[in-house]
Amino acid sequence: MIAEAGHYALVLALGLALIQSTVPIAGARWGDHALMYVARSTALAQLLFVAASFTALVMLHVVSDFSVVNVFENSHSMKPLIYKITGVWGNHEGSMLLWVLILALFGGLVAAFGNNLPLSLRAHVLAVQAWIASAFYLFILLTSNPFLRIASPPIEGRDLNPVLQDIGLAVHPPMLYLGYVGFSISFSFAVAALIEGRIDAAWARWVRPWTLVAWIFLTLGIAMGSYWAYYELGWGGWWFWDPVENASLMPWLAGTALLHSAVVMEKRNALKVWTILLSILTFSLSLLGTFLVRSGVLTSVHAFATDPARGVFILLILCLFIGGSLSLFAWRASSLKQGGLFAPISREGALVLNNLFLTVACATVFFGTLYPMAYEVLTGNKISVGAPYFNLTFGPLGLALMLAVPFGPLLAWKRGDLLGAAQRLTAAGIAALVAMAVLWAWTWGGATFAPLAIGLAVFVIAGAFTDLAERLALFRVPFATAIARARGLPRATWGTAFAHAGVGIALIGIVCETTWNSEYIGSMKPNDVAKVAGYQLKLDGVTQRQGPNFREMIAQFTVSLDGETLRVMTPSKRNFTTRGSSTTEAALLTRGASQLYISLGDTNAEGAIAVRIYHKPLVLLIWWGPVLMAFGGLLSLSDRRLRVGAPKPAKAARALQPAE
Amino acid sequence: MTRKQRRLTMIGGSFAVLAIAAALVLNAMRDSIVFFSTPTMAAEKQIPPGKRFRLGGLVQPGSLVRGDNLAVNFSVADGSASLPVAYKGILPDLFREGQGVIAEGSLDASGVFKADTVLAKHDETYMPKDVADALKKQGHWKDDYGAKPAAAPTQEAMGATKGASR
Numbered sequence: 001m002i003a004e005a006g007h008y009a010l011v012l013a014l015g016l017a018l019i020q021s022t023v024p025i026a027g028a029r030w031g032d033h034a035l036m037y038v039a040r041s042t043a044l045a046q047l048l049f050v051a052a053s054f055t056a057l058v059m060l061h062v063v064s065d066f067s068v069v070n071v072f073e074n075s076h077s078m079k080p081l082i083y084k085i086t087g088v089w090g091n092h093e094g095s096m097l098l099w100v101l102i103l104a105l106f107g108g109l110v111a112a113f114g115n116n117l118p119l120s121l122r123a124h125v126l127a128v129q130a131w132i133a134s135a136f137y138l139f140i141l142l143t144s145n146p147f148l149r150i151a152s153p154p155i156e157g158r159d160l161n162p163v164l165q166d167i168g169l170a171v172h173p174p175m176l177y178l179g180y181v182g183f184s185i186s187f188s189f190a191v192a193a194l195i196e197g198r199i200d201a202a203w204a205r206w207v208r209p210w211t212l213v214a215w216i217f218l219t220l221g222i223a224m225g226s227y228w229a230y231y232e233l234g235w236g237g238w239w240f241w242d243p244v245e246n247a248s249l250m251p252w253l254a255g256t257a258l259l260h261s262a263v264v265m266e267k268r269n270a271l272k273v274w275t276i277l278l279s280i281l282t283f284s285l286s287l288l289g290t291f292l293v294r295s296g297v298l299t300s301v302h303a304f305a306t307d308p309a310r311g312v313f314i315l316l317i318l319c320l321f322i323g324g325s326l327s328l329f330a331w332r333a334s335s336l337k338q339g340g341l342f343a344p345i346s347r348e349g350a351l352v353l354n355n356l357f358l359t360v361a362c363a364t365v366f367f368g369t370l371y372p373m374a375y376e377v378l379t380g381n382k383i384s385v386g387a388p389y390f391n392l393t394f395g396p397l398g399l400a401l402m403l404a405v406p407f408g409p410l411l412a413w414k415r416g417d418l419l420g421a422a423q424r425l426t427a428a429g430i431a432a433l434v435a436m437a438v439l440w441a442w443t444w445g446g447a448t449f450a451p452l453a454i455g456l457a458v459f460v461i462a463g464a465f466t467d468l469a470e471r472l473a474l475f476r477v478p479f480a481t482a483i484a485r486a487r488g489l490p491r492a493t494w495g496t497a498f499a500h501a502g503v504g505i506a507l508i509g510i511v512c513e514t515t516w517n518s519e520y521i522g523s524m525k526p527n528d529v530a531k532v533a534g535y536q537l538k539l540d541g542v543t544q545r546q547g548p549n550f551r552e553m554i555a556q557f558t559v560s561l562d563g564e565t566l567r568v569m570t571p572s573k574r575n576f577t578t579r580g581s582s583t584t585e586a587a588l589l590t591r592g593a594s595q596l597y598i599s600l601g602d603t604n605a606e607g608a609i610a611v612r613i614y615h616k617p618l619v620l621l622i623w624w625g626p627v628l629m630a631f632g633g634l635l636s637l638s639d640r641r642l643r644v645g646a647p648k649p650a651k652a653a654r655a656l657q658p659a660e
Numbered sequence: 661m662t663r664k665q666r667r668l669t670m671i672g673g674s675f676a677v678l679a680i681a682a683a684l685v686l687n688a689m690r691d692s693i694v695f696f697s698t699p700t701m702a703a704e705k706q707i708p709p710g711k712r713f714r715l716g717g718l719v720q721p722g723s724l725v726r727g728d729n730l731a732v733n734f735s736v737a738d739g740s741a742s743l744p745v746a747y748k749g750i751l752p753d754l755f756r757e758g759q760g761v762i763a764e765g766s767l768d769a770s771g772v773f774k775a776d777t778v779l780a781k782h783d784e785t786y787m788p789k790d791v792a793d794a795l796k797k798q799g800h801w802k803d804d805y806g807a808k809p810a811a812a813p814t815q816e817a818m819g820a821t822k823g824a825s826r
Contacts, residue, residue, distance in 0.1 A: 360681045381695065383693050389693070
């Protein structure tokens with residue numbers, strides 16, 4: 001009954017989406033207000049029905065109704081409640097339902113809080129949203145219906161893939177989707193602007209916060225996924241340049257570029273056409289990510305060819321939306337008015353440079369991700385493009401961009417003074433050189449590249465705060481005045497500083513982890529001692545335990561440093577009986593920003609256990625960086641500027657709340 | 661600066677960055693592309709020692725020998741040829757004799773494949789896609805390992821598969 005209700009609600013949502021995709025456009029064409037208002041009510045109703053449908057699926061999972069295929073294949077009655085719920089989006093059908101739920105959520109937010117938008121713009125935006133929604137409802141209903149029943153219901157389910165039974169996975173996909181799908185808003189705004197053939201003031205004011213919201217979630221989502229991979233997969237890697245990861249990195253790069261070009265558009269009314277194009281590209285990359293992950297093309301080009309229904313459907317959606325929007329762009333972009341003039345050395349120029357590097361870096365990732373597939377389709381030979389390719393292409397571009405980051409905020413709009421900016425960055429430059437020299441002396445004869453990269457990171461961080469110090473006139477005016485100035489400073493400025501510093505912090509973490517990571521791999525018997533980076537780890541013993549849906553082998557290690565016992569670490573290996581597969585639960589010991597990491601391998605005949613122990617210096621900075629970036633984004637989002645100037649500031653302020 | 665000059669500067673700058681990026685890509689493509697071979701293909705192509713490639717096939721039953729200090733030797737076979745593999749480290753959870761495997765590394769002078777990475781699919785019902793496709797091509801396909809697209813792993817599972825097995 002619940003399953004049928006959920007299915008029916010989804011069909012109704014499709015019906016509403018179809019109305020929403022046509023009626024408001026007709027209304028806008030004829031200037032009929034009543035028809036344009038249809039968009040608002042249908043968007044809200046659609047949200048209601050999708051939410052009902054999603055709730056139905058969650059309930060089916062919670063009560064373990066194995067007469068539903070989706071529940072049978074991905075759940076187990078003994079599974080803890082939390083994983084029964086998160087298991088809903090741990091599979092293809094459920095995660096697609098989450099995708100449309102979030103799409104409807106964003107549509108609903110525009111509908112609910114978009115009262116200050118010009119009526120026809122809102123009608124167009126919501127109609128475009130509904131086009132996307134309709135396509136994905138059809139996809140779910142025709143190829144991936146989560147509510148299908150089994151004729152003779154089994155007693156027990158097949159359980160969720162054990163590596164997904166983890167709290168990190170409870171939060172990671174929704175975050176990622178909030179980011180992915182959030183970019184649909186700027187896409188819809190861009191297409192609406194192209195249809196209307198004009199971009200007015202409200203456009204820029206609206207696009208930036210929405211892009212920012214999506215970007216914040218995507219940043220956190222990617223960081224969380226990376227941390228999950230780090231602790232759950234058992235060998236301490238945090239980024240594999242796997243196509244699945246690249247699928248989320250590409251929209252992030254394009255989205256970051258969009259964020260910066262939207263600033264130019266908002267402040268200076270320039271780069272309009274480019275911003276529109278970036279909005280389209282960013283969401284196109286999100287769709288591409290969905291295609292890569294959902295069509296099975298990654299598991300195997302072969303699997304894609306034998307079960308083409310899903311893949312071809314998403315490919316069609318992809319072609320339709322990317323092709324359609326780009327054609328529309330080619331056709332209408334010339335009718336948009338050009339914006340203000342600026343010299344190449346200026347804030348605008350710096351932001352253009354940023355865009356250039358980010359989009360080119362995005363293109364290299366795109367190429368490396370899709371080349372093996374294209375190669376296999378064309379020649380039949382298999383190749384893999386691994387981490388070295390990405391390190392050699394993305395690395396230099398990223399580092400070059402970072403060198404330029406501190407200069408951007410110090411340049412004036414319209415016409416900047418590069419020499420002046422360089423002078424003001426002297427202190428940051430000196431800090432960077434000192435850091436380099438100290439590190440180089442300290443690690444004498446070691447890595448040469450690492451001190452340089454860390455120097456660069458210090459430059460970025462110090463540069464970010466140079467900008468703040470300059471604006472506060474710190475050390476030049478009495479401290480109290482500087483504090484008063486700090487209060488008056490726009491939050492967006494603080495946001496910029498934190499976000500840029502976050503990039504530097506992440507770089508420090510990345511460089512330290514990859515360069516000075518020490519490891520011990522070997523087999524240990526009880527009372528054996530392993531020494532890693534000055535720490536002594538003694539294996540006390542191995543015990544067995546029965547979990548809710550798994551058996552667990554736990555090893556106990558006592559960690560000591562210079563004879564002083566610090567803590568006990570208990571890595572384990574879980575064996576999931578239903579799927580017959582096992583997962584490695586690493587044990588982590590955090591010391592400042594560094595971590596000790598133990599994961600277990602096989603036990604051999606003599607009772608010795610294979611052990612991997614890592615010491616990862618400053619590894620946590622890799623994720624603190626993105627968190628700081630997201631925090632900067634949040635500060636920027638709370639900026640007055642984004643609320644003031646809109647006719648109803650209070651409403652606009654509430655519209656931003658979902659980010660918090 | 662006139663609009664025209666400004667535009668020229670922008671376009672010039674863009675081309676410079678694009679050219680650099682293209683050079684980087686071409687340079688990286690030269691060194692970091694790794695081809696996939698089965699033992700038969702490796703024998704036919706006469707891959708020189710030291711050249712990195714991915715070797716895929718089935719772990720020959722009875723060939724697994726564990727040495728001291730996590731050293732492992734086994735053979736990878738594809739029905740018509742087999743190749744000895746030497747590896748040091750922890751094997752992935754699902755490494756079994758008779759199961760599909762992919763090893764990455766290079767041949768040494770004596771014709772032993774020195775692997776630095778061994779991948780096995782995380783889900784027991786799967787076999788590494790490259791291996792499955794290659795075996796099919798050579799007509800050694802008996803089981804329907806690949807015919808289970810309905811349970812396509814989710815995004816995370818796939819990322820996991822790759823990492824967990826390293």
